[in-house]
Amino acid sequence: MAREASIENVAEQDLLALAAKALGSFGVKPDDANAAARILVMADMFGIHTHGVGRVASYGERLRIGGIAVSPEIRTEKPAPALAKVDGANGLGPVVGMHALQAAMAAARECGVGVAFASGSNHFGPISPYSYLAAQEGFASIIASNATTTIAPWGGSDARLGNNPMGFGIPHPGQDPILLDMAMSVVARAKIRRALELGQAIPDTWATDRAGRPTADPRAALDGFLLAIGGHKGYGLALMVDLFAGLLSGAAYLTHVKSWVDNPEAPQNLGHFFLLIDAKLLGSPTWLAQRIADFGAILHASPAADPAHPVIVPGEIEMRKFHQAEREGVPVEAKVMAELRALAG
Amino acid sequence: MAREASIENVAEQDLLALAAKALGSFGVKPDDANAAARILVMADMFGIHTHGVGRVASYGERLRIGGIAVSPEIRTEKPAPALAKVDGANGLGPVVGMHALQAAMAAARECGVGVAFASGSNHFGPISPYSYLAAQEGFASIIASNATTTIAPWGGSDARLGNNPMGFGIPHPGQDPILLDMAMSVVARAKIRRALELGQAIPDTWATDRAGRPTADPRAALDGFLLAIGGHKGYGLALMVDLFAGLLSGAAYLTHVKSWVDNPEAPQNLGHFFLLIDAKLLGSPTWLAQRIADFGAILHASPAADPAHPVIVPGEIEMRKFHQAEREGVPVEAKVMAELRALAG
Numbered sequence: 001m002a003r004e005a006s007i008e009n010v011a012e013q014d015l016l017a018l019a020a021k022a023l024g025s026f027g028v029k030p031d032d033a034n035a036a037a038r039i040l041v042m043a044d045m046f047g048i049h050t051h052g053v054g055r056v057a058s059y060g061e062r063l064r065i066g067g068i069a070v071s072p073e074i075r076t077e078k079p080a081p082a083l084a085k086v087d088g089a090n091g092l093g094p095v096v097g098m099h100a101l102q103a104a105m106a107a108a109r110e111c112g113v114g115v116a117f118a119s120g121s122n123h124f125g126p127i128s129p130y131s132y133l134a135a136q137e138g139f140a141s142i143i144a145s146n147a148t149t150t151i152a153p154w155g156g157s158d159a160r161l162g163n164n165p166m167g168f169g170i171p172h173p174g175q176d177p178i179l180l181d182m183a184m185s186v187v188a189r190a191k192i193r194r195a196l197e198l199g200q201a202i203p204d205t206w207a208t209d210r211a212g213r214p215t216a217d218p219r220a221a222l223d224g225f226l227l228a229i230g231g232h233k234g235y236g237l238a239l240m241v242d243l244f245a246g247l248l249s250g251a252a253y254l255t256h257v258k259s260w261v262d263n264p265e266a267p268q269n270l271g272h273f274f275l276l277i278d279a280k281l282l283g284s285p286t287w288l289a290q291r292i293a294d295f296g297a298i299l300h301a302s303p304a305a306d307p308a309h310p311v312i313v314p315g316e317i318e319m320r321k322f323h324q325a326e327r328e329g330v331p332v333e334a335k336v337m338a339e340l341r342a343l344a345g
Numbered sequence: 346m347a348r349e350a351s352i353e354n355v356a357e358q359d360l361l362a363l364a365a366k367a368l369g370s371f372g373v374k375p376d377d378a379n380a381a382a383r384i385l386v387m388a389d390m391f392g393i394h395t396h397g398v399g400r401v402a403s404y405g406e407r408l409r410i411g412g413i414a415v416s417p418e419i420r421t422e423k424p425a426p427a428l429a430k431v432d433g434a435n436g437l438g439p440v441v442g443m444h445a446l447q448a449a450m451a452a453a454r455e456c457g458v459g460v461a462f463a464s465g466s467n468h469f470g471p472i473s474p475y476s477y478l479a480a481q482e483g484f485a486s487i488i489a490s491n492a493t494t495t496i497a498p499w500g501g502s503d504a505r506l507g508n509n510p511m512g513f514g515i516p517h518p519g520q521d522p523i524l525l526d527m528a529m530s531v532v533a534r535a536k537i538r539r540a541l542e543l544g545q546a547i548p549d550t551w552a553t554d555r556a557g558r559p560t561a562d563p564r565a566a567l568d569g570f571l572l573a574i575g576g577h578k579g580y581g582l583a584l585m586v587d588l589f590a591g592l593l594s595g596a597a598y599l600t601h602v603k604s605w606v607d608n609p610e611a612p613q614n615l616g617h618f619f620l621l622i623d624a625k626l627l628g629s630p631t632w633l634a635q636r637i638a639d640f641g642a643i644l645h646a647s648p649a650a651d652p653a654h655p656v657i658v659p660g661e662i663e664m665r666k667f668h669q670a671e672r673e674g675v676p677v678e679a680k681v682m683a684e685l686r687a688l689a690g
Contacts (some may be wrong), residue, residue, distance in 0.1 A: 018407040032493025038401030078458025079626040109459075112425025114620055117457045140593060142487070142620075156647030170584040170593070178588065180581040205550060212650030236525040236659045239644070240513040242523040243523065247636050248485060248515070248627055254643045275487075275620060277460055280594055282422040291592050298599045299584070302501030311501040314581045 008337050010328030015041050017051045022343035023092075027070040028065040032095045039094035043323040044332060046318040048181075051126040054336045059092060059123075060343065067265045068092055076103050082111040085250070086118040090267040093124030097272060101130050104274040108139055111243035112281050117244075118272040119251035122262065123147075127167030128181040128318055131273070134169055135177030139276040141169040146246040146271055148259050151180030151185065152225040154235035157212030159225055160254050172292045173285035175300035184238040185226040192218050205231075245273040257339050353682050354508030354674030360386050364398045367688035368437075370385050371408040372415040377440045384439035387474035390670040391663040393526075396471040396607040399681045404437060404468075405688065412610045413437055413467050414421035421448050427456040431463040435612040442617060446475050446549040447617040452486055463617040468492075468605065472512025473526040473663055479514055480522030484512040484621040491616055493665050495603050496530065497570040502557030504570055507516070509586035517637045518630035524660030525526035530571040531588060537563050550576075589617040628639070 010018070019037035024030060036059070044052035062068040068306030072091030076099065078084055084103035088096030100118040107114025127143050134141040145164030148182065167181040186206050196218035197204045204214040207221035214300060215221050228234025251271025258266040296313045304310045355363070364382035369375065381404070384452065389397035407413040414647030417436030423429055429448035443465040451458025472488050479486040492507030512526040531551050540547045541563035549559040552566035560566050573579025591598030596616025603611040624633060640660050650656045669677065 001629060047602045080623065081455075082459075083457030083622070083626055084629070110426075111429030111456045113452075113456070113458050113460045113620075114427075117627065140589070153644045153647045153656045155649055155651065155654050156644070157650045158647050160643055160647050166590075168581075170585075170588050180585055182575075186575055203550075205548075208650065210481075212648075216448055229578050230527075230531055232659075233527045233574050236513075238524055238528060239659065240515075243513075243515050243640070244485070247640055248622075248624060250628065253636075253640060275458075277428070277593075278425065279593060281428055282430070282462065283595065291598075295588070295592055295598060298505055299498045299501070302498045302503050302505050303557075305497075305502045306500065307551065308501050311498040314584065316579075344435070 004278045006334045008334050009331055010337065011329050012041065012045070012326060015044070015053065015330050018344055019056055020074065022056045022340045024061070025343045025345060026060045027093065028063065029071060032092060035098040036092045036094040039097065039125040039129045041330060042132065043126045044330045045322045046126070046128050047321040048126045048128065048318075050168060053332060053340060055123070055125070056343065057339050062122070062260070062264050065265045067263075067267065072096075074099050075219065075244075078107075082107050082113050082115060084114070084116040086116055087121075088118055088120035090120050090122070090269075093122035093270065096121040096271045097124035097130060100188060100272055100274045101133060104276040105137060105139065108276040108278050112278050114274075116274040117249035119249045119269065119272070120267070121270045121272055122268050123253065123270065124272060126181055127165055128179050128315075131167050131169030131179050131181065132177060134276055135171040135179070138171050138173075138278060138280045139169075140279045141167075141277070142240040142273075142275040143167045143169075144245045146213050146242045146251070146257060148257055148261075148268070149255055150226060151235075151238060152208060152212055153229055154228070154232040155212070157210070158275050160273070161235070161238050162242065162257065163226060164238045164245065166237070168239050170292065171279050171288070174287045175289065175292070176319040177315060178292065178296075178313055179318060184228045184234045184241070185233075187226070187228050189222070189226065192221050196222065220320075241273075246271040249273065351679045352676050353679050354676055355497060355653070355682065356398065356674050357390070360389070360398065360675050360677065363519055363685050363689055364401055366622050367401050367685045370688045370690060371405045373408065373437065374416060377437060380443040381437045381439040384442065384470040384474045386675060386676065387477065388471045389675045390416040390667045391471070391473050391538045392666040393401060393473065393663075398677060398685060400468070401688065402471070402684050407467070407609050410610045410645075411457070412608075412612065419444050423452075427452045427460060429459070429461040431461055433463055433465035433589070435465050435467070435614075438467040438615065441466040442475060445619045449621040450479065450482060450484065453621040453623050457623050459619075459621045461618070461619040463595035464594045464614065466596065466615045466617060467613050468615070469617055471526055472510055473524050473660075476512050476514030476524050476526065477522060479621055480516040480610060482514050482525070483623060483625045484514075484519075485516060485624045486512075486622070487618075487620040488512045488514075489586045489590045489618045491587045491596070491598060491602060493602055493606075493613070495571060496535035496573055496583060496598055497553060497557055498554075500557070500575070502553075502555070506580070506583050507587065507602065508571060509583045511586050514526075516624050516633070518634045520634065520637070521664040522660060523637065523641075523658055529573045529579045529586070531574050531579075532571070534567070534571065537566050540566065547643070561663075586618075591616040594618065614667060687690070
């Protein structure tokens with residue numbers, strides 16, 4: 001009851017306008033504010049509230065103290081027809097992300113494939129919104145970003161690697177796309193905190209203690225480092241994301257990425273990687289739609305190990321929430337709505 | 346002693362010639378036999394002996410019964426400047442793989458980025474050799490293939506997904522590239538077999554029993570399915586590899602992929618995905634070499650949790666073995682050498 005009372009359902013357009021106005025209160029130009037609001041509102045529509053409009057206040061904090069540039073002059077270079085480099089000029093992450101998405105789309109329209117490397121950026125929200133927008137235009141995508149260091153190298157004992165997210169999108173003509181958006185840790189830190197509150201041990205595959213040793217003690221784990229999925233495999237994936245999104249893009253990487261929390265006033269120089277492929281060149285929309293429907297049907301037909309949890313295809317949960325938000329409004333915490341309204345004035 | 350006695354060290358060029366001649370004995374044309382031998386010999390040089398010249402006999406078995414085409418007419422189409430589609434015509438996997446690698450390289454030379462989708466293929470060996478060859482020419486790469494179904498969907502209870510490999514390569518001008526080549530299961534089936542032999546329980550994150558329930562019993566696990574890294578995350582990754590390498594390429598996917606073991610005479614119609622990016626367009630060789638050296642140094646400097654196991658960067662072990670094989674010859678089991686010599690006649 002308390003939980004229900006604290007949620008407001010807000011019409012998508014109203015939330016977009018409110019979030020953009022709130023960002024505008026920090027001096028962000030209308031086009032940029034609209035672009036950033038679009039990504040954050042989509043995050044909430046997908047149910048990824050940790051990356052939704054609740055971020056406006058923390059983005060604003062950094063805009064206010066100069067950690068993020070209010071009026072960045074974002075520049076796009078084309079070293080080759082299918083390749084773009086976007087200098088985000090320390091702008092808001094979602095603004096830089098949308099520039100890079102557009103640059104990769106333009107290159108993919110021209111060449112069939114487009115890659116954009118972005119540098120000089122900040123936290124760009126979740127990946128699903130970008131993958132969704134790409135899929136709506138008929139593009140398959142691989143998108144990734146580096147992040148503040150929170151993970152120890154496999155076998156190491158201090159934080160030198162981000163919990164770098166990687167996302168994939170596959171267009172399904174006339175239907176919802178397949179979307180996967182994942183970070184490389186086994187679990188989020190919040191899950192370890194919950195175990196501590198409940199006085200429960202955790203699997204020793206979730207995290208290490210401060211010395212880099214696997215631990216089942218949630219307290220030691222919170223003092224230590226998240227483990228990546230599959231041990232050395234997830235370590236390798238997180239590192240490859242940083243190589244593509246950070247090192248090759250010309251952005252910061254590994255420990256060169258400044259912490260948002262410890263150095264809020266310093267530019268982070270995060271980097272992103274966008275690969276888009278024009279799926280319309282691979283076959284007709286009917287061909288693609290039939291194959292993707294068949295693909296999903298094969299997976300769904302695997303008898304569930306637990307009948308209460310049928311097999312799902314990545315993105316199904318997010319798209320269900322997305323359509324519900326379109327119909328019934330976007331669920332936002334009342335506390336967040338109050339913040340946004342105060343900022344929008 | 347028994348182990349040492351069973352290994353021969355063979356000069357790289359001699360092994361290449363012998364493997365090509367052995368493949369030729371099945372009717373494979375010299376160019377194709379050389380291309381396939383090159384990939385298999387490199388696999389042995391990297392220490393990936395499960396995917397090395399020991400495969401010649403099993404490839405040959407399928408060539409002999411018509412499961413793999415002896416003289417495929419491989420066709421490359423260019424739907425757009427940066428995009429190639431390669432129809433492997435049921436040729437040997439490494440032959441189709443090399444065609445796709447060349448097509449992606451040509452597109453990336455022209456456009457900065459090149460993608461090749463291959464269909465009508467077979468087991469194409471490990472990914473590291475392709476990533477290495479791409480890196481030697483200055484290309485960063487993401488390469489993937491689908492495979493025979495051995496993994497149950499997350500929460501499902503029958504094999505509908507391959508243990509699909511994905512590989513990454515980053516060129517390091519004047520030095521060894523960074524290489525990551527991984528399948529999506531937590532462990533290989535062989536590791537579960539070893540636990541059974543030793544009478545040991547296994548972590549319940551490695552595999553499920555036949556009903557799709559996590560199990561610590563190696564016997565039940567061998568009757569069941571390998572689990573993917575990170576549960577639903579590795580499931581999502583394996584599925585994305587199949588979507589790019591299988592579905593978008595026009596190849597078979599999921600359960601449409603025929604089993605090599607159960608249907609050796611049927612074309613598998615496997616698919617591969619090659620993305621190449623010309624890293625020379627992103628900065629000078631000096632710029633790139635300095636950044637990659639710094640990247641490696643940062644990771645290596647993380648104090649090891651276990652001093653006997655310092656932190657490594659993916660590809661270091663493989664490249665060490667590679668150079669040792671260049672100097673001292675490629676280590677091959679005497680049994681495999683005898684097979685190759687018998688075939689080469």
